[in-house]
Structure formats: structure tokens, C-alpha cells
């Protein structure tokens with residue numbers, strides 16, 4: 001059985017920091033070090049950031065990363081670090097990219113793996129985890145027999161900062177495998193870099209919005225509330241009015257904002273599963289029987305086309 005550190009990895013430093021804080025919060029390391037993996041370049045500020053999030057070690061694959069590493073390349077590079085660090089546990093974020101990496105990593109190492117993990121604890125030798133099942137209508141409690149494992153955790157705002165520790169940087173020798181993907185062109189995504197998982201306020205719109213031309217009205221409300229814009233699946237996947245970055249739900253992003261404003265959203269179970277972690281929910285729907293109203297802290301039965309302009313006026317937004 002591996003007795004090494006708990007090793008946390010994400011390409012996105014803020015997600016890696018969350019994993020580090022989470023490891024301390026859940027007391028997963030049981031006295032072993034809490035470590036972060038870095039693949040390739042080590043930005044100057046990163047050791048300090050990771051130390052402030054509770055890292056005691058950084059395992060860095062000291063090699064030049066390809067400009068465009070696909071998930072398979074990252075998994076192979078991470079496997080080199082894992083073989084060196086011999087961690088008891090490897091934690092990644094259960095994002096789209098994170099899930100692509102964990103599956104491949106588990107295959108390379110022949111370790112057990114689970115994604116979408118909401119809770120994780122030790123029970124004797126075993127790992128006990130909880131994740132959603134049946135479109136979020138049930139919680140599946142699963143026991144892994146112990147030994148090394150890889151888990152992808154759902155990330156959101158995460159636990160509070162851990163204590164800061166002295167940090168050791170351990171260089172791991174090895175090389176990135178050649179990429180099997182050739183980059184021909186790079187274009188910014190239409191979504192403008194929305195990161196709903198970490199957004200504190202979200203204004204989400206559904207099919208209650210009748211025309212694409214009405215999106216600026218929703219964006220104006222979001223701006224006035226200092227919120228990001230989210231949408232239901234039909235507006236992204238069918239209408240194509242929003243990029244996938246905005247799509248919330250079972251097959252979209254899982255969000256945990258402090259404030260979630262749902263405009264013209266019916267509240268289908270596949271949508272609810274993505275926003276269930278929201279602290280305060282305000283729902284605006286003209287149908288008093290819409291399921292979203294049953295999930296809301298503030299229920300407003302109204303036509304969004306009357307309510308949103310009225311809200312904008314009340315917030316002092318020029319019309």
C-alpha cells in the first residue's frame with residue numbers, strides 16, 4: 001500500500017488550491033504530507049499560493065510541456081509524477097478536462113477511480129465517497145476497499161483556507177510524451193471565459209426568453225448584480241444562443257453561487273441538479289406551478305419581460 005502524500009493536481013491553480021484545502025478540511029492525509037503536482041513550468045508565484053492553501057510538497061515534472069497538451073499527454077505526465085511520489089490518494093477536480101485526465105490516469109496506473117465525488121472520508125482502511133445518482137435525485141454512497149485511488153472531486157467555493165506550511169519542491173525527472181494532437185488553429189471561445197463553477201452570483205435564463213435579441217436585457221441585469229450569465233440546456237445546445245460555458249445542469253456545469261436568479265426556467269430535474277448547491281435562489285416564472293418555484297427562496301410569479309425592466313429601473317440602470 002502506498003504511504004506517500006495526498007497528491008492534488010489541476011491545470012487551474014485555483015482548483016488545485018481548493019483540492020489542497022479540501023484535503024486538510026477532510027483530514028484525508030492522516031499525517032502524511034499534502035502535495036501538489038505541477039507538470040512543466042513552475043510559475044514564480046505558484047509555490048507561495050500552494051503553500052498558503054496547505055501544500056507541504058510540490059512534485060514538479062521538470063520538463064518542457066507541449067504547447068497544447070491533450071488529456072492523454074497530461075495523464076501520462078502525471079503518471080510519471082505519481083510513480084515517483086507514490087501517493088496514497090490522487091485528487092483532481094471533476095471538471096470536463098479533469099474527468100478526461102482521471103480516466104486515462106487510472107487506466108495507466110490500473111488504480112480505482114471515481115468522478116463527481118461530493119464527499120470523501122476514511123473508514124478504517126476504506127475510502128467512503130458520496131456522489132449523485134439518478135440525475136441527482138439520489139446519493140450513492142460507495143466504499144473503495146482502501147489502497148491507492150484516484151478521485152475527481154466536484155469543486156465550487158470549497159472549504160476555508162488551511163494553515164500555511166513550509167514547502168518542499170521535489171523535481172521529478174521525465175519527459176512529456178509526444179502529443180497525438182496537432183494544433184492547427186486557436187480561437188477564443190464565444191463564452192468570453194465564463195467560469196460558472198466559481199461564480200458567486202449567477203443570473204440564468206431559460207426558454208422563457210423568446211428571442212436572441214433579448215439577451216442584452218439579461219446581461220444588463222447580470223452586470224447590475226455583478227453576476228455571471230448562465231442558461232438552460234435548450235438555449236445552448238438547441239438554440240445555440242450561448243456557448244457551453246454558460247450551460248448549467250446534469251450535462252452542463254454544476255454551480256454553487258451565493259445567489260442564483262432563474263428567469264423563465266421551468267426547473268427540470270436535469271437543470272436542478274446543476275444549481276442545487278446555490279445558497280439563495282430567486283425564481284421568476286409566469287407559471288405558478290413551475291417546479292423551479294418549489295426550489296426557490298424567493299418565488300416571483302411574473303412575466304420576465306415586465307419584471308426584468310422593472311428591476312433594472314429599480315437598480316438605476318439606464319434603459
Ligand SMILES: Cc1cc2nc3c(=O)[nH]c(=O)nc-3n(C[C@H](O)[C@H](O)[C@H](O)COP(=O)(O)OP(=O)(O)OC[C@H]3O[C@@H](n4cnc5c(N)ncnc54)[C@H](O)[C@@H]3O)c2cc1C
Nearest residue numbers: 206207208232233249250251252264266268270271286304
Ligand atoms: C439526458 C438529459 C440531460 C439534460 N441535461 C440538462 C442540463 O444539463 N441542463 C438543463 O438545463 N437541461 C437539461 N436537460 C433538459 C431538461 O430536461 C429541460 O428540457 C430543460 O432544462 C428545460 O429548459 P427551460 O427551463 O429553459 O425550458 P422549459 O422547460 O421550456 O421552461 C421554460 C419556462 O419559462 C417559463 N416562461 C415562459 N415565458 C415566460 C415569461 N415571459 N416570463 C417568465 N417565465 C416564462 C415557462 O412557464 C416555463 O416554466 C436534459 C435533458 C436530458 C434528457
